[in-house]
Amino acid sequence: MGSLKIENIRKSFGHVDVLKGIDLEVKDGEFVIFVGPSGCGKSTLLRVIAGLEDATSGDILIDGKKVNNTPPAKRGIAMVFQTYALYPHLSVRDNMGLGLKQAGKPAQEIKERTRIASSMLSLDDYLERRPAELSGGQRQRVAIGRAIVREPQLFLFDEPLSNLDAALRVNTRLEIARLHRQLKATMIYVTHDQVEAMTLADKIVVLNQGRIEQVGSPMELYNSPQTIFVAGFIGSPQMNLIDAAKLGQTGARTIGIRPEHIQVSKTSGEWKGSVIHVEHLGADTIIYLQTDFGPLTVRLFGEHNYDVDGTLYATPDSGRTYRFDDDGQVIKA
Amino acid sequence: MAKPTASPIRTGFVHLALGAYTLVALFPVFLTVINSFKDRASIFRDPLGLPTPSTFSLVGYETVLKQGDFVLYFQNSFIVTAVSIFFVLLFGAMAAFALSEYRFRGNTMMGLYLALGIMIPIRLGTVAILQGMVAAGLVNTLTALILVYTAQGLPLAVFILTEFMRTVSDDLKNAGRIDGLSEYSIFFRLVLPLVRPAMATVAVFTMIPIWNDLWFPLILAPSDATKTVTLGSQVFIGQFVTNWNAVLAALTLAIVPVLVLYLVFSRQLIRGITSGAVK
Numbered sequence: 317m318g319s320l321k322i323e324n325i326r327k328s329f330g331h332v333d334v335l336k337g338i339d340l341e342v343k344d345g346e347f348v349i350f351v352g353p354s355g356c357g358k359s360t361l362l363r364v365i366a367g368l369e370d371a372t373s374g375d376i377l378i379d380g381k382k383v384n385n386t387p388p389a390k391r392g393i394a395m396v397f398q399t400y401a402l403y404p405h406l407s408v409r410d411n412m413g414l415g416l417k418q419a420g421k422p423a424q425e426i427k428e429r430t431r432i433a434s435s436m437l438s439l440d441d442y443l444e445r446r447p448a449e450l451s452g453g454q455r456q457r458v459a460i461g462r463a464i465v466r467e468p469q470l471f472l473f474d475e476p477l478s479n480l481d482a483a484l485r486v487n488t489r490l491e492i493a494r495l496h497r498q499l500k501a502t503m504i505y506v507t508h509d510q511v512e513a514m515t516l517a518d519k520i521v522v523l524n525q526g527r528i529e530q531v532g533s534p535m536e537l538y539n540s541p542q543t544i545f546v547a548g549f550i551g552s553p554q555m556n557l558i559d560a561a562k563l564g565q566t567g568a569r570t571i572g573i574r575p576e577h578i579q580v581s582k583t584s585g586e587w588k589g590s591v592i593h594v595e596h597l598g599a600d601t602i603i604y605l606q607t608d609f610g611p612l613t614v615r616l617f618g619e620h621n622y623d624v625d626g627t628l629y630a631t632p633d634s635g636r637t638y639r640f641d642d643d644g645q646v647i648k649a
Numbered sequence: 650m651a652k653p654t655a656s657p658i659r660t661g662f663v664h665l666a667l668g669a670y671t672l673v674a675l676f677p678v679f680l681t682v683i684n685s686f687k688d689r690a691s692i693f694r695d696p697l698g699l700p701t702p703s704t705f706s707l708v709g710y711e712t713v714l715k716q717g718d719f720v721l722y723f724q725n726s727f728i729v730t731a732v733s734i735f736f737v738l739l740f741g742a743m744a745a746f747a748l749s750e751y752r753f754r755g756n757t758m759m760g761l762y763l764a765l766g767i768m769i770p771i772r773l774g775t776v777a778i779l780q781g782m783v784a785a786g787l788v789n790t791l792t793a794l795i796l797v798y799t800a801q802g803l804p805l806a807v808f809i810l811t812e813f814m815r816t817v818s819d820d821l822k823n824a825g826r827i828d829g830l831s832e833y834s835i836f837f838r839l840v841l842p843l844v845r846p847a848m849a850t851v852a853v854f855t856m857i858p859i860w861n862d863l864w865f866p867l868i869l870a871p872s873d874a875t876k877t878v879t880l881g882s883q884v885f886i887g888q889f890v891t892n893w894n895a896v897l898a899a900l901t902l903a904i905v906p907v908l909v910l911y912l913v914f915s916r917q918l919i920r921g922i923t924s925g926a927v928k
Contacts, residue, residue, distance in 0.1 A: 368823050375689035389829030401820035405842055464829075474820075 318379065318392075318502030319344045319471035320365065325374035327360055334360045336526040338374070342504065342519075347496050349505045351513045351549070352523035358506045365504065366472050367391050379469060389418065390471075394463035398475040400455040402447035408434075408458050409443040426465075433464040434643045453484040460492070464499070473505040477512060479602060489515060512548055514538075519544070523547050544644035547572045553613045555603060560639070562609035568639035568647055575602065575615035577636035580622075585629025587612065591622050605630060613624070660726070678904065685709050686899035692893050709894030712885075713902065716895075718873060722881035725787070727906070729791055729877060730859045731797035737855050738848055741806025746836050748807070749814040750822070760811060766804030771797065772864060782869055789872040802855040809854075811881050812842060814848035849917035860907055861914075878903045 320342040329334040334357045334481050342348050350358040363369040363438060365376060367388035376383050388483045394415075402411050409430055416426045421648055434440050437457045447455055456476060463471055476492070496503055507513055514518050514534045522529040522537065522545070529545045533597065541547035553575045557602045560568045577584070578642055589605030600622045605612040605628060614630055622628060639647040683699055684692050691698065698704070703850035712717050748760050772780075778797060779788075787793040817840050825835040841848070866880040882899035885892040 338752060363823075366823075366827065368826060386826045387829075388823075393826050393827065395824070397820035397824060398820055399820045401824035403821070403824075403839065441740075462824075466828075518701035 319350075320470060320502065320504070321375075321378070322361075322365070325361070325376070325648055326372045327364060327369065328372045334526055335371070337363070338526075338528055339492040340521060340528065340531070342502060345500050345502055347503045347505065347515045347516060347518045347522060349519070350516040350521050350523055351507055351510060352423040352529075353549070354508060356523040357522045357526040358508075360475055360510045362504065362506045365470075366393055366395050367442060389415070392468050393470045393472055394462050394466040394468035395472040395474065396456075396459045396476045398478050399565060400447070400459045400479070401450075402455055402458055402462075404447055407444050407446060408450070408461075410440060411447065412462045415462065415466045428539070429465045429467070430461075433461040436464065436498070437461050437491070452480055453488060456488060457491070460495070464495070469502065471503040472500055473503065473507075475507055476505075477507070477509070492516065510552065514550070520550075521541070522549060524549075540646070541572075541638065542570065542646050543645075544570060544640045547638055547640070547646075551613060554648055556612050557640075558609055558612075566592060569642045570640040570644075572638035572640060573632045573636065575613040576617075577633040578612070578614045579631050579633065580614055580616065580628045581631070582626075582628060585631040588613075589628055589630060591624050591626050591628055593624065594622055603628070681897050682901050682904075685894070685901040687894075689894055692736060692897075695825050709892075709896075709898030710893065710902075712895040713882075713898045716844055716884075718876070718880060719878075719899070719902075721874070722766070722876050722878045725791060725875055725901075726877040726879070726903075729794045729798065730856055732791075732795045733802060733859050734852050736795070736799040737802035738852060741803050741837065742805070742810050742841060742844070742848065743836070744807045745814050745838060746811035748811045749817075760807075763807045765805055766800070767808060771801045775864070775868060779868055787869075789870050789875050791870065791875055793869040794865055794875075794877075797869065798855075798859045798862075802851075802859070805854060808853045809851050810844060812848055813844045817843050846917045849914040853914050856910060857907060860903070 320340075322338055322340040325335055325338040326333065336348060338361060343506070347412035352358045360369060364371045365382065367386060371384070378393070379390055388395075402412065406414065412430045412433060413426045414430065428441065431444075434443055437460060439457055442454060442458075450458065450474055456479075458631075459476070473492070477488055480488060483603045489512060492503075492505075496516075505512075507518060510556055517534055519531060520534055520537055521531050524545050529549075530542045532540075532611065534550075536547055537550045541550065541636060544557065548557060555572045555574050556578075558571045558573070560566070560571050563571055565571060587607050587609075592606050592611070593604045595602040595604075596621070599617065601616045601618070603616065603620075603622060605614060607630070609633060614628060643649050681695070684696060686700040686706070686709075687698075687704045688708060691700075691704035695704075700706075744763060746757060748763075782788050782793045787796070821839055821843075822835050825839050830838065861879060862877075863879045863883070865885075866875075866877045870876070873882065878899065881901070882896055885895040885899065
């Protein structure tokens with residue numbers, strides 16, 4: 317009921333190619349997240365799916381139906397925006413009901429669907445208020461409510477949590493996850509925050525410079541990144557990427573090792589380094605080392621005390637290193 | 650965050666300068682209003698004096714109102730001004746929406762072209778406009794004035810409103826599109842309410858020159874049935890004799906509608922002028 321197929325979508329603004337041939341399939345009920353650095357084209361891709369931008373070439377199929385020339389309102393989609401985009405002159409109730417009203421649905425049905433959505437999001441007490449009288453979190457819930465009321469085949473989220481503060485962001489994230497379970501709807505979600513991507517997604521699409529780098533489940537991306545870009549983008553702190561030549565290794569250009577896959581010792585180990593800085597996060601301790609081959613980040617679980625400028629030996633966990641070739645592609649062991 | 654308090658001396662100077670400017674600006678208005686309530690002899694004897702019981706006279710107003718046609722002149726001015734403002738705001742806002750919202754070839758050129766009218770006074774084209782109006786048979790109609798004033802007001806309106814419409818969030822317009830609003834609904838129901846302060850600013854800036862204009866009524870619509878207030882009050886100014894009572898009374902009356910409109914719009918107007926700077 318809510319599958320999406322994207323075939324070779326290209327989009328140019330003048331001479332700038334923003335999307336350079338995107339192919340993607342989203343199954344019904346999937347939660348798909350587009351991540352990537354700013355300017356990678358993820359928002360543009362979402363807008364093309366929504367019909368707010370025309371693709372320069374390529375096809376969009378929703379439920380197997382080509383919707384290239386279908387206006388946004390008729391595509392069976394609903395969208396939640398980063399800036400909430402609530403209608404300032406309408407009450408919460410009318411904000412949620414406007415789409416149905418435009419579609420000519422009977423008042424009774426609009427009322428019923430608004431009621432269901434508002435109770436789902438605990439907005440019942442605010443139905444008569446204007447957006448200006450709500451807090452940021454409430455506004456975003458109204459925006460989500462407005463999407464639910466439309467009962468779309470496809471939910472589109474454009475960085476919905478970016479304008480919320482940290483605590484609200486976690487709550488709203490949980491709420492979105494709950495909604496996805498409850499509604500079993502297909503959701504496409506754009507974010508630059510990899511924590512949101514890892515926690516919410518069934519499938520993550522990593523975009524870079526208008527191309528898809530890799531598609532996979534969060535753990536697939538974490539455990540077997542196909543490119544150096546994905547390796548560096550997924551995981552925090554970032555994966556250590558070391559010039560293979562400096563390590564004296566051949567057959568690869570770059571060696572990657574995640575900070576959490578390195579052990580340290582004061583006495584012996586593979587790589588010698590001096591401590592530049594230590595960050596204590598409670599559950600984790602992050603150590604920044606300067607070694608012969610450049611900086612190295614190490615993440616240890618629990619609390620550890622190391623002196624700055626002290627010498628430490630680091631050893632990578634065996635089988636946890638990644639090798640990349642000249643083009644940044646992973647070399648399969 | 651406490652606002653840094655300016656030194657009282659500096660504030661004093663600012664207020665002095667503003668006060669002085671206000672006095673200079675209001676002086677002619679003040680003079681017009683007080684003299685309109687005096688009899689003819691005391692206007693000349695003591696032009697700066699306030700009306701006293703002995704010099705107070707409403708003869709100017711009586712002359713103006715007895716002239717009979719003045720109600721018609723007022724009505725003409727009202728029609729011309731109101732209809733012109735309506736068209737300026739409607740077309741100006743529509744053009745501004747197109748310029749700010751849609752990407753198309755020549756967008757910037759079109760914007761500059763539309764703004765050109767701010768720099769080139771429309772009066773330079775008076776002869777051609779008159780020829781056009783004669784050819785179209787519109788001389789001595791209010792339509793002629795409305796057309797000219799709409800053209801005169803549009804450049805500034807397009808310019809100001811384009812800037813304001815750029816500030817309206819794209820997400821909001823896109824949300825409207827997804828909810829199935831037509832482009833016209835988005836324009837009228839989402840964007841226009843949000844640029845209301847700018848509309849008020851444009852309305853006032855457009856209204857005042859139209860209401861005060863003497864040039865085009867004199868050239869395009871001088872017939873008795875189409876005279877505006879400004880033109881109408883010229884009947885009291887003769888080559889040899891000028892009925893100052895009547896002229897001043899007519900001008901005083903002509904100030905009233907502008908003043909009322911200004912008071913109505915002033916809240917919005919101040920928001921419109923400052924919002925770009927402060928936000």
